[in-house]
Amino acid sequence: MKSTYHITARQLVLLALATSVFAASAVLLYDRFGSDLLGRWVGARTEKTLNASKSIESITDPSVATDEQNNREIYTAMSPGVVNITSTVYVQDWFNAYPKQGTGSGSILDRRVIF
Numbered sequence: 001m002k003s004t005y006h007i008t009a010r011q012l013v014l015l016a017l018a019t020s021v022f023a024a025s026a027v028l029l030y031d032r033f034g035s036d037l038l039g040r041w042v043g044a045r046t047e048k049t050l051n052a053s054k055s056i057e058s059i060t061d062p063s064v065a066t067d068e069q070n071n072r073e074i075y076t077a078m079s080p081g082v083v084n085i086t087s088t089v090y091v092q093d094w095f096n097a098y099p100k101q102g103t104g105s106g107s108i109l110d111r112r113v114i115f
Contacts, residue, residue, distance in 0.1 A: 081108045 007015075060073060085104045090097045 078107070082106070083108060 083106050085106055088099050088101045091100045
């Protein structure tokens with residue numbers, strides 16, 4: 001006759017505690033180092049760097065400038081902070097995975113920029 005193994009309540013609590021410590025440490029490691037590792041694995045890179053010492057040119061007072069002139073001056077002053085974003089993700093349905101692409105734009109805000 002085979003003997004069966006029974007888990008006691010103490011062993012079950014210790015197993016749950018060990019599992020929760022492992023899961024919490026995995027989450028903390030991912031939070032600390034995950035974005036850097038994932039960025040390297042997927043090949044994320046920066047296209048170019050901007051010169052941080054470049055100052056914003058003065059913009060004409062909007063009350064005396066035309067709308068078109070005002071728009072051009074703002075675009076010229078802010079265009080180095082505008083970035084283009086392109087992303088590709090793989091969407092999986094019941095049968096296969098296919099790429100889905102998206103594009104957009106954003107802006108880089110810095111505390112040193114004075115308007």
